[in-house]
Amino acid sequence: MSSPEHKQKIWNLIKDIQVGMLVTLDEDVPRARPMHLVQDEYDGTIWFYTRRSSEKVLEAKGDSEICLTFSDQEEGVYVSMSGTARITDDQAIIDKYWNPGVAAWLPEKEDPDVVMLEIDIKMGEHWAAKESKVFQLYEMAKANIKSDKTPDIGENEKFGG
Template structure:
């Protein structure tokens, strides 16, 4: 997939999310949007995000109905990723991404026919890099007092894929 994307943008997004184990996956439900914590697969990010889920879940049914999702990360930076989900049932892929933690967490094994991979094809990402707490407090004070001058390092950026 990386061929279609700007290598620098892929590397930037990879650096922003690489140390964040848990993401929030937002799907569309008949009642509105719903976010759930998901464990991101330890895969070298190339423009796609990978997650395990079970077919007998509301999340799976919601994705079948509407495959547009958002994935958000919070850590040393904040990242919001938009994309479209592809359901992958390939046994070799499931085996490749599987580890013992999933066996305990999902109470199953990689060869369970109920287990699938969610492949999020990233279309765009927006991120905010955080600074020190002192810097953030100073910037908040400037905004509150009206003496806010835009500091380029505090602005958020958008990446289109």
């Protein structure tokens, strides 16, 4: 598991990206769809609103394994997280994260079809470029010329697991 400091680091990487790609298994076939963050902090759990009748709910039944990715090409930030997904219809949780953006997609928070997808993150990896795109291109070109050198284009760290 990640330390509180590392969880804050992950949150700082993903909070401005806002939309992640959630990958579930549809039988044996991976399937990805965009999901919007609704929380204001990260403690090892990611929450998303969805409809009980959605296919992702069927795919997430019974602590299903998922992958969640966030990317911001402009900033050179990439985060991949793996964990387990569960569905909850706990009204206190639904109320906690409700906001006008959610209401645009799901007009009635008391609707029995509105549920939360709770994702407990077990492990992941993140990459963050420390330099500009021009510098990254320079590093890649330099690495191509010197076959024994890999480009130094930023930070890469695994966590959890």
